[in-house]
Amino acid sequence: MPELPEVETVRRSLHDAMAGRRVAAVEILDTRVRRRPTALALDVLAGRVVTRVRRRGKWLLADTDGAIVWIMHLRMSGQVRLGDSPAASPHLRAIAYLDGGTVVSYLDQRRFGEWFVLAAGEAGAFEARIGPDADTITAAQLRRALAGRTGALKAALCNQTIVGGVGNIYSDEALWRAGLRWDRPAGSLDAAETRRLAAALRTVLRRAIAAGGTSARDKLYLRADGEPGWFAVELEVYQREGEPCSRCATPIARQRFGASATRYCPTCQR
DNA sequence: CAATTGACCTGCAGGC
DNA sequence: TGCCTGCAGGTCAATT
Secondary structure: OOOHHHHHHHHHHHHHHHOOOEEEEEEEOOHHHOOOOOOEOHHHHOOOEEEEEEEEOOEEEEEEOOOEEEEEEOOOOEEEEEEOOOOOOOOEEEEEEEOOOOEEEEEEOOOOOEEEEEEHHHHHHHHHOOOOEOOOOOHHHHHHHHOOOOOEHHHHHHOOOOOEOOOHHHHHHHHHHHOOOOOOEHHHOOHHHHHHHHHHHHHHHHHHHHOOOEOOOOOOOOOOOOOOOEHHHHOOOOOOOOOEOOOOOOEOEEEEEOOEEEEEOOOOOO
16 A cells, blocks of 8 residues: 555656656546545646656645646555556556656556645645654654654554654554554653654665565555565565564464554564 | 544455 | 455544
């Protein structure tokens, strides 16, 4: 599932392909990709030059001249493909044609993802709601973010207004690396635990970016060139329930967490 | 304000 | 073979 490392991997490809290029046309095949009522029509992108592609949390933001920001979210199953023609896929939802011949295809099996456009001022307010990015978060930022919270630590990490970019895979991985249980009250961490968790987040996310992200068994995430990311071989708990913990050999446990599941070591996460 | 829960959506695995 | 159920989970709206 696309989280920060997967979105960052896609961002780098999009930036390389799009920065400095003019958008010739945008074609929407499934109108559900643009479901925000206050967003501008995607047609306003035609004729604009993309100046850069940024990321905040799991959101992709393409700045264009004319103070227009093209915002994308992959949600569960969104994928981007770059090529010289639209991708051949039953899940093709939207297409952007760039001057020079590059075609950006947006695929989305589960139709949760979004493409929409905001004026720059609106985009600034939108970005301001996102917490500090987890790949660069400091212990002081994390302490402020978690202070006073009584809900589960994992829920806080996955809440994008508290920390940006973390979802189910990397919250499980960072909590394992920091030796912390997912159901600790978020505000109960002491200074050493907070430092450990901030360091674990940075390390796990940076290593995952270096590997091009995690392509899980279902292959719902692939890079923009259609190739998988290779971080799955470094996973310690996600997709490893029942296997021995690499630190203490206790079988990795699994519990329900909201609409999904959490995996952890019941012995060395406290 | 903070926490919790359901809705959204599709494809696949597993059970009978 | 085929139907049914459960599961995967990011974000937002509604509720407590």
